[in-house]
Amino acid sequence: MEATEVGADVAPGDTRGGRAEFALPDRLPKSYRVRTELETILRDLDEGDPVPSERDLAVRFEVARETVRQALRDLLVEGRIRRQGRGTVVSRPKxxxxxxxxxxxxxxxxxxxxxxxxxxxxxxxxxxxxxxxxxxxxxxxxxxxxxxxxxxxxxxxxxxxxxxxxxxxxxxxxxxxxxxxxxxxxxxxxxxxxxxxxxxxxxxxxxxxxxxxxxxxxxxxxxxxxxxxxxxxxxxxxxxxxxxxxxxxxxxxxxx
The missing domain is CATH 3.40.1410.10 (Chorismate lyase-like)
Known part of the structure; x- marks a missing residue:
């Protein structure tokens, strides 16, 4: 994957000017983008509110359901959401x-x-x-x-x-x-x-x-x-x- 240069004529790790500059990837994983969008959705929901289904999220974000599933798994591990029956709801804070x-x-x-x-x-x-x-x-x-x-x-x-x-x-x-x-x-x-x-x-x-x-x-x-x-x-x-x-x-x- 090609990288996008950050800072003109500054090599990755260069500390000129007292701070390090690094090259960033030009494309983030789809699951990360979906997770970011999901976090925005969760901010508008209360504890116990249902999270949209994998199918609905896949359609909304125009990605494969497996991409949505990975983002949901990350949020499950963090405790942001939890399983309830056959669906997923917003968890209470840790x-x-x-x-x-x-x-x-x-x-x-x-x-x-x-x-x-x-x-x-x-x-x-x-x-x-x-x-x-x-x-x-x-x-x-x-x-x-x-x-x-x-x-x-x-x-x-x-x-x-x-x-x-x-x-x-x-x-x-x-x-x-x-x-x-x-x-x-x-x-x-x-x-x-x-x-x-x-x-x-x-x-x-x-x-x-x-x-x-x-x-x-x-x-x-x-x-x-x-x-x-x-x-x-x-x-x-x-x-x-x-x-x-x-x-x-x-x-x-x-x-x-």
Whole structure:
């Protein structure tokens, strides 16, 4: 494909004048053009409004239905639209979860959503090397493992696996309701959260994870690793959280 020159007599990547100039393609993919037009249409629609059908969009934009289908797939992955029955409707905005020492419950409520959880498993397991390191226990030590599906207004948006040192939190077995906030229960036991380290990556779901999150294995997920310490610097938890990239976003507040 030939390129259209940007800036007279300036080669791609030339930084003369303090800025780089690059050659741009003279033609954008049809699916990108269709997606741009679709975004304009979506701005005039409300949550739950139907999106025009593939056939109607193909006729309107004078492109093949596969071109429209690709643009719709991109918007589905981004969470701008969602399937409903045999059609497609406009999605509500993604829930924004703050990266902080607040619980998922607090974050969901602050965004006007109703939080919930479905218990998948709750058992004691031997600590593997990574878990043992993060919880400061010997490898093979029994640790508490809690796996739950996270809900927002009844919709599955995350899958959270939490590992806790059993010697500190064995009492949760008789006092804690796993459909509620674990952070509230930990704080209620007298533990004060001091700090946490988090790392976020993008991954694809395994078949089991996709089934629990009611999504496809092709949907990008946000994988969050967290290690939390109490005010004295002792480990509280190790968390592996998977979140649907089309339903949730994370936000950090930074200060100097």
């Amino acid at each position: 829930m924004v979860q703050p990266l902080s020492l607040r619980s998922y419950t607090e974050g969901a409520i602050s965004y006007g959503r109703v939080p919930g959880r479905l218990l998948v498993s709750w058992d004691d397991i031997p600590a593997d090397p990574d878990t043992a390191r993060d919880l400061a226990v010997p490898v093979g030590t029994s640790v508490m493992h809690l796996e739950r599906v996270l809900l927002a207004d009844g919709e599955r948006i995350g899958l959270e696996s939490t590992f806790l040192p059993l010697h500190r939190f064995a009492g949760l077995r008789t006092t804690y309701d796993p459909s509620t906030s674990l952070y509230a229960a930990v704080r209620g036991s007298g533990v004060i959260f001091g700090q946490a380290t988090e790392r976020i990556e993008t991954v694809l779901a395994s078949p089991r994870e996709a089934a629990l999150l009611e999504c496809t294995t092709a949907l990008p997920l946000l994988l969050l690793h967290r290690r939390s310490l109490d005010a004295a610097g002792d480990p509280i938890e190790r968390v592996r959280g998977l979140y649907r990239g089309d339903r949730i976003a994370f936000e950090a507040h930074l200060t100097q």
